[in-house]
Amino acid sequence: MEVINENFQIDIYGFSGTAANKDYVGTAFKLMDKMWKVVKSNNIKNKGLNVIVYGENNEVFAGVELEEIPAQSTGLERKNITLNKYAYHKHIGPYNLIKHAGQSMRDEIHSKGLETCMPYIEIYGHWNSDESKLETELFMCLK
Numbered sequence: 001m002e003v004i005n006e007n008f009q010i011d012i013y014g015f016s017g018t019a020a021n022k023d024y025v026g027t028a029f030k031l032m033d034k035m036w037k038v039v040k041s042n043n044i045k046n047k048g049l050n051v052i053v054y055g056e057n058n059e060v061f062a063g064v065e066l067e068e069i070p071a072q073s074t075g076l077e078r079k080n081i082t083l084n085k086y087a088y089h090k091h092i093g094p095y096n097l098i099k100h101a102g103q104s105m106r107d108e109i110h111s112k113g114l115e116t117c118m119p120y121i122e123i124y125g126h127w128n129s130d131e132s133k134l135e136t137e138l139f140m141c142l143k
Helices: 024-041 095-111
Strands: 002-004 008-018 051-054 059-064 077-083 086-092 116-124 135-142
Touching: 008 024, 008 051, 024 051, 024 059, 059 077, 077 116, 086 095, 095 116, 095 135
Parallel strands: none
Antiparallel strands: 002 086, 008 059, 008 077, 051 059, 051 116, 086 135, 116 135
16 A cells, blocks of 8 residues: 555546445446446447445445547536545455455554545456456545
C-alpha cells in the first residue's frame, strides 16, 4: 500500500443505487449488469474496466470510463471523482479476497495515524480465467 498526495481523477458513466441491508456486492453487480446492457446496446466505446464507487449512506455506483460521450441520451449517470490524497493498493488474486485486502489497507492506514473518508473506489482489471492473476486497484480517500 502506498499513500499518494497527488490528484487522482476519474470520469465514469453508469448507475447508482443504495445497498439495501448493506449488500454492496449484490448491488454493485445489479448496477454493473444494467450499465453494460446500456453500453453494449448503444455500441458505446469504453475502456472496458468495471469501476465500483462506494459512497456515503450505503451508496454504490457502478460505471465505466467512456472513450467518447454518446451523442444521444442513454440514461447513463455521470460521476466525476477527484481524490487529492489517497491510499492505493493493487490486489492481485481472487475477487473474494478483496474485502480482506481492503481491511488490511484500513488497518495500515490507521496504524499510520491517517483517517479514511468516502469515496472508496475499486477498478477491476480485465478478466482472467486464472483467479490468481486477477487485478483490482483499490483507492481509499484520505482526510
